[in-house]
Amino acid sequence: xNNSQINRLKDKTFNYFGIFCTLIGLVILAFFIGSIxxxxxxxxxxxxxxxxxxxxxxxxxxxxxxxxxxxxxxxxFIIVVPLGISAGIYxxxxxxxxxxxxxxxxxxxxxxxxxxxxxxxxSLEIFVRLFGMGNSILAGSCTLALLVLPIVIVATREAxxxxxxxxxxxxxxxxxxxxxxxxxxxxxxxxxGILTGVILAxxxxxxxxxxxxxxxxxxxxxxxxxxxxxxxxxxxxQIFNWISRPQHEFxxxxxxxxxxxxLITFIMNGVAVxxxxxxxxxxxx
Amino acid sequence: MENVLEAxxxxxxxxxxxxxxxxxMKFKKNAVTALIxxxxxxxxxxxxxxxxxxxxxxxFNMQGDIMVENKNIYNKEIVVEELRKKIGMVFQKPNPxxxxxxxxxxxxxxxxxxxxxxxxxxxxxxxxQQAALWDEVKLDLDKSALxxxxxxQQRLCIARTLAVEPSIILMDEPTSAxxxxxxxxxxELIRELKxxxxxxxxxxxMQQASxxxxxxxxxxxxxxxxxxKTDTIFRNPQxxxxxxxxxxxxx
Numbered sequence: 313x314n315n316s317q318i319n320r321l322k323d324k325t326f327n328y329f330g331i332f333c334t335l336i337g338l339v340i341l342a343f344f345i346g347s348i349x350x351x352x353x354x355x356x357x358x359x360x361x362x363x364x365x366x367x368x369x370x371x372x373x374x375x376x377x378x379x380x381x382x383x384x385x386x387x388x389f390i391i392v393v394p395l396g397i398s399a400g401i402y403x404x405x406x407x408x409x410x411x412x413x414x415x416x417x418x419x420x421x422x423x424x425x426x427x428x429x430x431x432x433x434x435s436l437e438i439f440v441r442l443f444g445m446g447n448s449i450l451a452g453s454c455t456l457a458l459l460v461l462p463i464v465i466v467a468t469r470e471a472x473x474x475x476x477x478x479x480x481x482x483x484x485x486x487x488x489x490x491x492x493x494x495x496x497x498x499x500x501x502x503x504x505g506i507l508t509g510v511i512l513a514x515x516x517x518x519x520x521x522x523x524x525x526x527x528x529x530x531x532x533x534x535x536x537x538x539x540x541x542x543x544x545x546x547x548x549x550q551i552f553n554w555i556s557r558p559q560h561e562f563x564x565x566x567x568x569x570x571x572x573x574x575l576i577t578f579i580m581n582g583v584a585v586x587x588x589x590x591x592x593x594x595x596x597x
Numbered sequence: 598m599e600n601v602l603e604a605x606x607x608x609x610x611x612x613x614x615x616x617x618x619x620x621x622m623k624f625k626k627n628a629v630t631a632l633i634x635x636x637x638x639x640x641x642x643x644x645x646x647x648x649x650x651x652x653x654x655x656x657f658n659m660q661g662d663i664m665v666e667n668k669n670i671y672n673k674e675i676v677v678e679e680l681r682k683k684i685g686m687v688f689q690k691p692n693p694x695x696x697x698x699x700x701x702x703x704x705x706x707x708x709x710x711x712x713x714x715x716x717x718x719x720x721x722x723x724x725x726q727q728a729a730l731w732d733e734v735k736l737d738l739d740k741s742a743l744x745x746x747x748x749x750q751q752r753l754c755i756a757r758t759l760a761v762e763p764s765i766i767l768m769d770e771p772t773s774a775x776x777x778x779x780x781x782x783x784x785e786l787i788r789e790l791k792x793x794x795x796x797x798x799x800x801x802x803m804q805q806a807s808x809x810x811x812x813x814x815x816x817x818x819x820x821x822x823x824x825x826k827t828d829t830i831f832r833n834p835q836x837x838x839x840x841x842x843x844x845x846x847x848x
Contacts (some may be wrong), residue, residue, distance in 0.1 A: 409655070478692035482754070485648060486705040486761055487678045487687040498710065501695050 323343070339413035345574070353568030360568060369561030374569050377550035379536045381518060381576070384546055387453030388460070388517050393506055393510060396461050400468025400506075424462035431459045432526030440527050444468050447528030450540040455523050460513035462588070467509020471502035504591025513582035515577045547573045599626045601795050602647065602765060607661035609642055611654065616642045618819045620661075624812075629787060629796045631806035631827065634816035635842065640799050643816070644767050647797065648684045649677050665765075682709070685758035686767040690774045691750035693742035693757075698725075698734050701742045701753055705761035720760050728756035729786050750781025755786065766790065768798040772805065784809050803843050807831050815839045 313321075363373020403420075407413045435455035445451035475498050483493040483579055499506075524546060531553045533545045545553075554566035602624040609617040617639045632640040637796050642651060651657045662669045672679055682705075696699050702721040711717060721738070725731040731754045734745070742753055751771060757764060768787070772780040787796060787809050800806050802836065806813055807827060814824040815838075823830060823839045834840045 476692070478688060478690060479694060481650065481688065482692045482694065482757075483704070484653075485650065485681055485688075486708065486757065487681040488704075488708045489678055492708045497694055510834070 344514060348567050348570050348574075351564050352569075352571050355564050355568035356571060360565075365532055367549075369559060369565055372565055373555075374547065374550055374572065376533045376536050377545055377547045377569065378556075378572065380533070380544040381546045383449045383539065383540070384450050384452055385514055385518055387540055388448060388456045389510070389514055390590060391453055391457035392461055392464055392513065395457070396464025396510070396513070397468050397506060399461075400465045400472065400501075401494060403465070404469045404472040405490070405498070420465055424466065428459055428520055429522040429526060431455055432523030434458070435523065436527045445544055446541070447530070448535055448541045451527055452524050452529055452544060452546075453540070455527055456517040456520055459520065459523060460517050463513040464509055464514065467512070468502075468506050471505025471509065474505060475501045504587050506587045507591075508584045509588070510559055511580050514586075515580040518546075518576055518580070519573065521546075521552055524549060525552075549589055558589075580588045600624060601626045601665070603662075603664040603665065604643075604646070607643075607646065607659065607663065609632040609639070609646070609651070609660075610656075610658040612656040612690040616819055620821050622807075622814060622821060622824060623797060624797060626795050627791055627793070628811040629798060629809055630793050630812040630814065631810035632797065632799045632814050632816060633801075633803065633806050633842070634822075636801075637818075638816040639819045640816045642771055643705055644797060644799050646687050647683050647765070647767055650686065652677070683763050684759050684765045684767060685761060686755050687751070687758055687761035687769070687771045689770045691747055691754055693745070693750050693753055695741065695743055697739045698742050698745070698753060699738040700799075702757050702760050706759060709761075724751075726761035727759050727790070728752045730756055731784065746779070748775050748782060751775060751779070751783060751785065755783070755790075759790075763794070765795045765797070768796065770799050770801060773801060780805075803831075803845070815842060817842070 361378070362375050363371060364375055365377075366372040375410050382538065393536075403413065403417065407416075414484045432455060435451065435458065439445045439451040439454045445454070479497055479501065480493055483497045487497070526581060529549055530543050530545050531549060537544045551573065552567045554562040554569065557563075599690070604620050604622045607617055607620040608615065611737055616684075618641065632644060634640050646659065647665075647670075651659070659671065663671060665684070668675070669797045674697045689809065696704075699721055702724050706717060706720055711720075711827045722731065722735075725734065730749060730805040731750060734740075734753075742750065745753060751774075755766075755771075772783050775783065784805065787798065790796060791811075798806075798810065810827045812825065813827045813830040815830065815834075816839060823834060823836050825835075830839065831843055834843065840846075
């Protein structure tokens with residue numbers, strides 16, 4: 313074999329190795345989803361969605377869990393959107409480049425990597441005890457908002473960065489102030505990217521369990537919440553609760569609840585992709 | 598003719614680098630003044646002094662006075678936003694906002710608080726007519742400005758500037774990204790606009806400077822070498838360096 317044949321062989325070998333690496337994740341995911349659907353799909357019906365939790369597996373439903381999840385999503389959204397986008401705008405458009413600002417930037421990226429249970433412990437002390445929110449929806453939303461805040465900040469900054477500088481120059485040259493330039497030109501032009509980041513952050517929040525358990529979200533809630541100060545449970549906690557029981561029927565319930573949770577996150581990610589494509593097509597610099 | 602703009606002992610530094618060296622110049626009203634010179638000679642920096650667009654560069658530092666209507670625009674009490682309504686700017690690459698044609702032209706007035714639809718419509722129409730773009734876009738005012746051709750986009754940017762009704766227009770190589778036909782249209786437009794506006798234009802194109810300008814200033818390495826009527830600069834330059842540059846022997 314001469315040199316170029318050896319090189320070709322290496323090329324081919326890596327090609328197949330690459331295919332193997334790509335498939336391994338997909339196959340495991342497909343197997344996982346397949347077995348979940350096999351177990352859970354037949355359990356899903358209208359009663360399952362509208363029943364309260366019960367000690368009897370065949371009567372138990374996820375009404376309180378998904379209603380709690382929706383309450384949590386809405387309040388997390390309300391809290392994280394103004395905070396995250398404002399912080400992103402400040403860091404990208406207003407903050408002067410200095411040691412302090414680069415220190416803040418590095419730490420925001422670091423925050424995104426802090427284990428979620430740490431946020432739970434922090435929130436237990438601050439929101440639940442110090443601010444006296446108790447184990448309410450509001451406390452849970454504050455916890456999750458804090459958790460996904462770095463995602464929204466980073467996504468906002470990336471989206472703002474993608475707006476060409478010439479747009480800002482044009483706005484300034486017409487006599488616009490900084491605020492007008494950001495509000496009228498830069499934000500609308502980066503809206504798609506920011507929205508994508510927000511949706512991805514929220515879909516991360518939907519799946520979180522650990523920090524909510526730490527702040528005292530309930531495992532068994534026989535009522536749907538009617539105000540942000542009510543106690544609550546969410547889908548992932550309901551799943552965790554059922555999985556940890558010995559009876560097989562509850563495992564099936566858990567599988568069915570996982571399907572619903574997956575459906576919610578897939579839909580949210582789908583919406584994010586849709587907005588990204590739509591806005592990228594519209595604005596072609 | 599009356600002077601509308603004056604630079605007095607202007608020095609500009611970017612950190613340690615001196616980009617402009619002791620510039621003194623007066624600009625005539627309702628005339629086109631061309632700034633020419635090789636890349637890096639400081640002519641764009643100079644142009645951007647007049648609407649304070651250099652303020653956004655961190656290492657920028659300036660000494661001297663820029664006088665507009667006998668006021669130094671670098672004084673602390675000057676409101677930059679007000680200054681830029683009087684002194685408009687057209688950039689090298691067409692930079693329309695990713696909005697409709699109408700919104701692009703109306704933007705300058707909207708940020709001043711004009712909300713009356715009839716007023717805006719009239720102003721947009723007038724500005725587009727002045728920029729010789731009205732006939733091409735009058736049926737498409739709601740279409741995205743990004744769908745226009747490069748030449749149309751640049752005339753839209755000129756219309757956007759005119760809508761604010763400035764008295765001075767700065768142009769930074771406005772045709773360098775355009776094809777010859779679009780360039781000819783923009784040049785014709787500049788010749789018409791000088792009836793009402795004072796225009797200062799940076800250009801790399803010698804023929805363009807000689808075609809459209811009344812006065813020409815030649816810059817080299819941060820110095821203003823020569824400033825005179827365009828005819829004189831091109832037919833009978835005082836300095837050899839100017840002669841060499843305009844005849845293309847260096848550049």
